[in-house]
Amino acid sequence: MKINLYNDSRDICHVTVIGELESFSEENTFLESIEAVKSKTLHITFLDANILGNRTVECLYQLQKNYTLRLFVLKAYLFSYLYSLGIYSNFVASKSLMENQTEKSCNAEPEEVKLFLQDIKERYGYDYTLYQIESITRRIQACMLKENVRGFKQFRQAILQNEQLFEQLFLYFSVNTTEFFRNPEVFNEIKNKIVPYLSTYPNIKIWCAGCSTGEEPYSLAILLNEMGLLKKTQIYATDINPYVIEEAKNGLYSLKNLEKNIENYRSSGVKGSFMDNFTVKGDYIEINEELKEKILFFQHSLDGNGILNEFHLIMCRNVLIYFTPLLQRKALENFANSLERNGFLVLGKSEGILHNNGYDFFCDFNKAYKLYKKIEE
Numbered sequence: 001m002k003i004n005l006y007n008d009s010r011d012i013c014h015v016t017v018i019g020e021l022e023s024f025s026e027e028n029t030f031l032e033s034i035e036a037v038k039s040k041t042l043h044i045t046f047l048d049a050n051i052l053g054n055r056t057v058e059c060l061y062q063l064q065k066n067y068t069l070r071l072f073v074l075k076a077y078l079f080s081y082l083y084s085l086g087i088y089s090n091f092v093a094s095k096s097l098m099e100n101q102t103e104k105s106c107n108a109e110p111e112e113v114k115l116f117l118q119d120i121k122e123r124y125g126y127d128y129t130l131y132q133i134e135s136i137t138r139r140i141q142a143c144m145l146k147e148n149v150r151g152f153k154q155f156r157q158a159i160l161q162n163e164q165l166f167e168q169l170f171l172y173f174s175v176n177t178t179e180f181f182r183n184p185e186v187f188n189e190i191k192n193k194i195v196p197y198l199s200t201y202p203n204i205k206i207w208c209a210g211c212s213t214g215e216e217p218y219s220l221a222i223l224l225n226e227m228g229l230l231k232k233t234q235i236y237a238t239d240i241n242p243y244v245i246e247e248a249k250n251g252l253y254s255l256k257n258l259e260k261n262i263e264n265y266r267s268s269g270v271k272g273s274f275m276d277n278f279t280v281k282g283d284y285i286e287i288n289e290e291l292k293e294k295i296l297f298f299q300h301s302l303d304g305n306g307i308l309n310e311f312h313l314i315m316c317r318n319v320l321i322y323f324t325p326l327l328q329r330k331a332l333e334n335f336a337n338s339l340e341r342n343g344f345l346v347l348g349k350s351e352g353i354l355h356n357n358g359y360d361f362f363c364d365f366n367k368a369y370k371l372y373k374k375i376e377e
């Protein structure tokens with residue numbers, strides 16, 4: 001990471017941040033640089049950052065409120081993230097990363113897409129070869145449209161040569177929709193039927209797989225806190241997408257969704273007040289430290305074989321839906337191997353274990369709510 005500073009003839013201070021602010025000390029360097037120039041009119045540009053830490057977010061929020069700040073970002077992901085927290089930036093769209101297009105055809109045949117996914121796996125290490133082909137093709141086409149590309153062959157070549165372009169496609173592959181206490185009736189069922197089992201263990205270990213921006217593991221932490229069990233709980237929360245993991249670690253959420261969050265919270269049957277778990281920071285809220293410190297967020301992909309083990313509960317909702325039955329089965333087998341005897345699995349509303357041979361590893365605990373129990377060996 002590098003920071004360039006210069007003052008122009010109008011005494012505007014231009015700060016350009018090159019690279020990601022990855023570590024605590026890089027964030028410190030940025031904050032110290034800003035502290036030194038903050039009385040001036042500031043133009044800050046983030047060239048490469050997709051995500052910023054919560055101290056930087058707070059600094060930008062305060063600068064925008066109290067000083068004259070213009071913010072420029074080159075990554076659409078960062079633009080949306082800041083916007084959701086009430087921080088307004090100018091998105092400088094780079095021109096299409098594709099040049100010299102000659103091909104006319106738009107469509108990609110499934111066989112071509114499969115070969116392309118194989119190439120991506122070899123070049124970048126992300127394995128999408130066992131994702132539902134229709135859905136992945138739609139996402140490729142959406143990315144091609146955004147990049148104004150018509151030829152699949154050229155697109156494929158460019159993705160394999162240009163890491164920046166792959167980053168765009170990767171974000172198209174990632175559907176991160178989530179909310180606090182999503183499908184609250186499921187949380188209610190977990191509270192009434194699963195938590196009584198969990199409470200009998202000296203320590204509780206939970207894995208939230210495909211956790212997106214963190215609302216789901218934080219909801220679990222809130223629920224367990226209200227039930228007096230958080231102190232003896234450790235939650236592992238993982239996702240394939242490193243940017244959502246960084247967002248989750250920040251624990252900053254827009255106030256715009258507050259009504260829906262509170263409605264879900266109430267319907268989940270958890271007693272207490274949703275807002276007791278947050279500090280209001282302006283147009284956004286920050287999750288309390290006592291909840292944050294009980295969750296270990298890290299990047300992890302369910303397409304590999306690596307198991308994280310000895311969990312009492314695994315929650316993996318609205319993730320398997322994007323996988324072929326073969327990959328679903330592989331993930332379910334991994335979950336079974338990662339669970340303690342008598343461990344529980346919670347899947348999403350539209351998911352199940354019937355068409356992927358999941359009954360080899362699990363039995364129904366409450367079919368309607370997609371709660372399953374590991375089969376005894």
Ligand SMILES: C[S@@+](CC[C@H](N)C(=O)[O-])C[C@H]1O[C@@H](n2cnc3c(N)ncnc32)[C@H](O)[C@@H]1O
Pocket residue numbers: 174175176177178179182209210211212213216238239240241244300301302303316317318319322348
């Ligand atoms: C629709 S979100 C679901 C979030 C949350 N579980 C919920 O139900 O609200 C799906 C998440 O799964 C993640 N995902 C997709 N493929 C994955 C994989 N192979 N391994 C881990 N996470 C994956 C995506 O990045 C995304 O954040």
